[in-house]
Amino acid sequence: MREFDYILDEIHEECGVFGIYNVENAAQLTYYGLHSLQHRGQQGAGIATSDNGHILRHRGNGLVIEVFNSENISELKGNMAIGHVRMGDVKSPGIENIQPLLVRSHLGDFSVAHNGRIVNGDQLRMQLEFEGSIFQSSSDSEILCHLIQKESGTFTEKLTKAVSKLEGAFSFVVMTGSTIYAVRDKNGLHPLSIAELGEGYVISSETVAFETLGAKFMRSVKPGEIIKINKEGLKSIFYTNCTQDKMCSMEFIYFSRPDSTINGLNVHTSRRICGRILAEESPCPEADMVIGVPDSSLSAAVGYADGSGLPYETGLIKNRYIGRTFIQPTQQERERGVKMKLSPMSSVIAGKKIVLVDDSIVRGTTSKYIIKLLKEAGAKEVHVRIASPAMIAPCFYGVDTSSLKDLISARMNLEELREYIAADSLAFLSVEGLRKGLGNNICAACFDKNYPTYLFGLEKKFKEEKEGK
Structure with missing residues (x-):
C-alpha cells in the first residue's frame, strides 16, 4: 500500500431525525436541533413544516449550515416541523433521497423522516411496484409512504397498519397538517426520545438536541410504540405486543454524542x-x-x-x-x-x-x-x-x-x-x-x-461472498 493510500477505517450510520410541535419558530428550532445531530449525517439535510395544514419543505445536499439560511428558514412557516440529517453514499446521491420525504395526496399531505433500515424492504418494494406504486427515490423510507397510502381508515389507523408490516430498524417522525407521530420499531434498535418545551413537544434521535433547545426530557419512545401529538395532547399507541429492547451497541460505542443519554445511560x-x-x-x-x-x-x-x-x-x-x-x-x-x-x-x-x-x-x-x-x-x-x-x-x-x-x-x-x-x-x-x-x-x-430479527435473505449474499461464490 502506498503512503496515504487507504480507505478511512470508520463506520457510519444513516441519519438523525427531529420533530417539534406547538412551538413558535418551529423551523428555526429544528435547524438548531439538526445542528446538534449533525454528527449523524453530513451529506444532506431537510426541514418540513406545517403552515395551517399546508406542508412546506426545504432540503439540500451538504451540512445543515450550508443547506439553510435566514431566507429559506423564514419561508418555512408554522409551529410544527420535522427535520432530517442524512449520511450519503455514492449509490444514492440524488436530492430525491434527502428527507423529509413529502407526499401530496387528495386525502391530505404528509411528510416522513426515517433513521434505520427496513430489512424486508426489497420484498415490500417489489410488492408495491407490482400493485402500481411508483417510487421516486431509492430510499427504503419511501416504502412507508406507499404503505400508508394503500391502507384504509384514519391517518392514525393507516400509519399503524403500515408500520406493522415493516421489519428491521426504524425510528420515524411523520407529520400531517395537524399532527406529528414518533414511531419506533418493535426491537428498539435505534434511539428516539421525546421532551417537553413550553406548551409543546420535541422528538429527537438523541437527547443532546433537547439540551440545545432547553427542552425537558420526558422519556424514550418504547419499542413498538407510536406517539401521536396534536391539539388533544400526547397519546401512546402500540402497533404490536411482540417487542424487545435491543438497542444498537454501536450507538454507545461510536455514533452518539458523549453528552447524549440512551436508555438511561450517559x-x-x-x-x-x-x-x-x-x-x-x-x-x-x-x-x-x-x-x-x-x-x-x-x-x-x-x-x-x-x-x-x-x-x-x-x-x-x-x-x-x-x-x-x-x-x-x-x-x-x-x-x-x-x-x-x-x-x-x-x-x-x-x-x-x-x-x-x-x-x-x-x-x-x-x-x-x-x-x-x-x-x-x-x-x-x-x-x-x-x-x-x-x-x-x-x-x-x-x-x-x-x-x-x-x-x-x-x-x-x-x-x-x-x-x-x-x-x-x-x-x-x-x-x-x-x-x-x-x-x-x-x-x-x-x-x-446473533441478529435480533429475521433477515429476509439479506445474510445469504454475505455468506456467499465469504465462501467466494
Missing part, C-alpha cells in the same frame, strides 16, 4: 465503563501512558487509564475544521480528508510505550496509518486496545458495515491483524465485557452474529 459514562473493563481484561503494565483516538474513543481511553493506573495523555490532535471525514462518500475524498485530520504530539509520545485506545477496527487501514504516524513521531511501542469486540459480521439495521470484505476481523485472526496494523500488541473488549458495560438489552450482532 454515552460518555458507558464508554468510560467499557474502557475500564478493557483494562481489566487486557492490561498492558509495561506501557508508559494511555492515549485515545479523537473523538469517540477519548472516553474509553480515560476509562482504560482509570482501570490500569497508567497516566492519560493527549497524544493525537484532531483538526476541528475537517469534520467527520468518514461520512465523505468516495475513497478519494476520504483519503484527502484524513491526511489533514490527525497530528501526533511528538513532545508527549517520543520514546514512550503507548497504549492506543480506539473504539473499533473495521478495515484496519486507519489503525495501521495511526500507528505509523505515532512511530514516526518517536513512539517506542504502540499497544492497541479496542473498546469493543472484533467486528466479524455485517449489520443490516442501518450501520454501513454491509460487506464482509470490509470487515478485517472476519478475514484475519488476532495475530494476523496485529501484524497487518504493525501494533506491538492488540486486544479487543470481549462480548461479555461489552454486555457487562452496556447491559444485556443491546444488539451486538456485528460482534456475535
Whole structure:
C-alpha cells in the first residue's frame, strides 16, 4: 500500500431525525436541533413544516449550515416541523433521497423522516411496484409512504397498519397538517426520545438536541410504540405486543454524542465503563501512558487509564475544521480528508510505550496509518486496545458495515491483524465485557452474529461472498 493510500477505517450510520410541535419558530428550532445531530449525517439535510395544514419543505445536499439560511428558514412557516440529517453514499446521491420525504395526496399531505433500515424492504418494494406504486427515490423510507397510502381508515389507523408490516430498524417522525407521530420499531434498535418545551413537544434521535433547545426530557419512545401529538395532547399507541429492547451497541460505542443519554445511560459514562473493563481484561503494565483516538474513543481511553493506573495523555490532535471525514462518500475524498485530520504530539509520545485506545477496527487501514504516524513521531511501542469486540459480521439495521470484505476481523485472526496494523500488541473488549458495560438489552450482532430479527435473505449474499461464490 502506498503512503496515504487507504480507505478511512470508520463506520457510519444513516441519519438523525427531529420533530417539534406547538412551538413558535418551529423551523428555526429544528435547524438548531439538526445542528446538534449533525454528527449523524453530513451529506444532506431537510426541514418540513406545517403552515395551517399546508406542508412546506426545504432540503439540500451538504451540512445543515450550508443547506439553510435566514431566507429559506423564514419561508418555512408554522409551529410544527420535522427535520432530517442524512449520511450519503455514492449509490444514492440524488436530492430525491434527502428527507423529509413529502407526499401530496387528495386525502391530505404528509411528510416522513426515517433513521434505520427496513430489512424486508426489497420484498415490500417489489410488492408495491407490482400493485402500481411508483417510487421516486431509492430510499427504503419511501416504502412507508406507499404503505400508508394503500391502507384504509384514519391517518392514525393507516400509519399503524403500515408500520406493522415493516421489519428491521426504524425510528420515524411523520407529520400531517395537524399532527406529528414518533414511531419506533418493535426491537428498539435505534434511539428516539421525546421532551417537553413550553406548551409543546420535541422528538429527537438523541437527547443532546433537547439540551440545545432547553427542552425537558420526558422519556424514550418504547419499542413498538407510536406517539401521536396534536391539539388533544400526547397519546401512546402500540402497533404490536411482540417487542424487545435491543438497542444498537454501536450507538454507545461510536455514533452518539458523549453528552447524549440512551436508555438511561450517559454515552460518555458507558464508554468510560467499557474502557475500564478493557483494562481489566487486557492490561498492558509495561506501557508508559494511555492515549485515545479523537473523538469517540477519548472516553474509553480515560476509562482504560482509570482501570490500569497508567497516566492519560493527549497524544493525537484532531483538526476541528475537517469534520467527520468518514461520512465523505468516495475513497478519494476520504483519503484527502484524513491526511489533514490527525497530528501526533511528538513532545508527549517520543520514546514512550503507548497504549492506543480506539473504539473499533473495521478495515484496519486507519489503525495501521495511526500507528505509523505515532512511530514516526518517536513512539517506542504502540499497544492497541479496542473498546469493543472484533467486528466479524455485517449489520443490516442501518450501520454501513454491509460487506464482509470490509470487515478485517472476519478475514484475519488476532495475530494476523496485529501484524497487518504493525501494533506491538492488540486486544479487543470481549462480548461479555461489552454486555457487562452496556447491559444485556443491546444488539451486538456485528460482534456475535446473533441478529435480533429475521433477515429476509439479506445474510445469504454475505455468506456467499465469504465462501467466494
